Amino acid sequence: MSVRDETWQSIAEAVGPRTDGEDARQDRAARVWWSCVIEPGDRIGGALIRARGAVEAAEIVRREPAPAELAQLIDVSPAEARAALARWSPRIVHGAGTDAVDRARRHRVVVIVPGDAAWPVQLHDLGDHAPPCLWVRGDVGRLRAAAPAVALVGARAATSYGEHVAGELAAGLAQSGTTVVSGAAYGIDGAAHRAALSSGGTTFAYLAGGCDRSYPTGHSDLLDRIAVGGAVLSEVPCGAAPTKWRFLQRNRLIAAATDATVVVEAGLRSGSLNTAGHAAALGRPLGAVPGPVTSAASAGTHRLLREFDAVCITGAPDIRELLGGEAESDPRAPTAGDADRTRVLDALSERTAWPTSAVAARTGMALGEVEAVLGTLLLEGRVEPAGDGWRRRRG
């Protein structure tokens, strides 16, 4: 490996005018260089950048260190260091960084780096797996607004039920100012983006390939629309192909860049389960939308509910609750409201048991209504059967 003569300065000039301080410009340029050298999620590269900063990390690599030297710097095995240097070497090509920036500029794609106001702060949770920079097509200003963001993901092989629910959820989230994040795939992803746009909301699409490549091509118009009031993002430079590996790593970005992940519809082999896995690994809240148990297209979400403690999501209010907001009363659900519960609890005593008929008389509610509320309160452990009637539980 010879030291190539591409310098941060040449990339930094390509990145844009000197508005940051010089150190920040150099850091940005070095991160562009790293983005061209490593594959998404490269832990060794990430560790080196975290340990030494992007500029010094790049300079270390460019002077062709011995594997043992690299290993010592970041506390990995010499074998891991050797493998990393071997996979980076062919990518350290003269002009790659400046070419990437030129190409990005032609496609109106800009670079954001950690420390920028637009950088999704949640990505810090990725640690050594964080991307060195992100390439963005669209409204960078929208990335700055610190709105809560939810990943709505699911299978490309979606049913009309799944697409309908994805649309309802995205519209509900958009209307309450929550950003809808997805992967621009056919099926659930597309339905989520489209509904967010129709509802006047903000939506971001993370791609596995470069932002200049509309993938899938059938979603070229959709991606253009997303870029108008939202953003299309990628951690690989323009021109990079969407490989299988990059799809899996793109899924980790979607899970990491959002405050919760909801799988809307997914068969047992859907890639969206991989996104769910990343969300779970990051400790992010995970939701899953149920469907008919007779539908193979919901088998994956049912598995998330059964085995991975995903929260059952039936509407946008459930997702807002998942984000840690207050439990909301769902206007779609004509359930025993707070008022009815209070009336029934007030009509009961902790000491004396009251029959259902007496509770109905005291509350002015119909017997069936009282029974429904009592059933709910029993479920919640607020009341207990006693004698011929019901009693409020102590405490």
Added chain:
Amino acid sequence: MSVRDETWQSIAEAVGPRTDGEDARQDRAARVWWSCVIEPGDRIGGALIRARGAVEAAEIVRREPAPAELAQLIDVSPAEARAALARWSPRIVHGAGTDAVDRARRHRVVVIVPGDAAWPVQLHDLGDHAPPCLWVRGDVGRLRAAAPAVALVGARAATSYGEHVAGELAAGLAQSGTTVVSGAAYGIDGAAHRAALSSGGTTFAYLAGGCDRSYPTGHSDLLDRIAVGGAVLSEVPCGAAPTKWRFLQRNRLIAAATDATVVVEAGLRSGSLNTAGHAAALGRPLGAVPGPVTSAASAGTHRLLREFDAVCITGAPDIRELLGGEAESDPRAPTAGDADRTRVLDALSERTAWPTSAVAARTGMALGEVEAVLGTLLLEGRVEPAGDGWRRRRG
């Protein structure tokens, strides 16, 4: 209140020939008497029977104790004791017990009591709320066989989806020798009973009224069929009407007499949520079948999944797992099988990261298959991304 002249002896003679010991005969007769005097779930009556035995408990009540005396015997407040004596008094009618036994005999209904081989042992968990006896129409021998029993319940206002799933679950349980227990209502209950019968399984129906009353009347034939190889049971004597209170208490019996309760389909106001509440209160495993979130008929089961930690049930194997059996591989689910998982885990290392393509090459599996398995393993915390590939997690 005067001491009535009906004696245990007269009821005991009506109960049947002297095959038990005399004490057991007297106990059985006293429990019949109690069954005619108290409403289902009467905690004061239950506590007195548990403290003094059914015979002595009845003799105490028949000699018209002061409320304070009764209160002291079972550690309740004098007000509760007074209320209990007041509600029992009008029921202590000459001949009620013998009439109930005569009526039962005409309808081929027999009495079982705690200690009988046919008594559902799970009912002991009800404590003071346990019924003094059960009236049974059908095959008492089937009650003796200690097969696992599952309550399949749900709304009368069921959809064709709900009835279909209830039938599939009941057939699956019946085929593996699990008894299907329900409440003989229209909708989910009926579908569960019918499918269990069609599959040659055993099914029990608990009624809110007397066993001689076919309720609902449209299920008269179904109840007759249930009684042939299974049983129709009630805690109230023949002739007793199915009141609202008795429905709620019947639900507690269904939850208590089974090893797990599964709500198949239920709106937010379905009485089956009351059964679920009893199951939860008793610490019984609780399952709920999801459905389309667009269906109001599944809103209640989704609430159980969301808020009450019900287990998501998608088929009979899930219910058998709920019963504490081994996790079964579901033949309906062509998921990443154990063999694929083993192959992928074997191809990975704890120290060196392998790219997906290398894992595919080493396992001879397709890239997409490897990715699906890796997604699952990531979800389970068995693997982690590392460098450009994947690594097995330690431990």
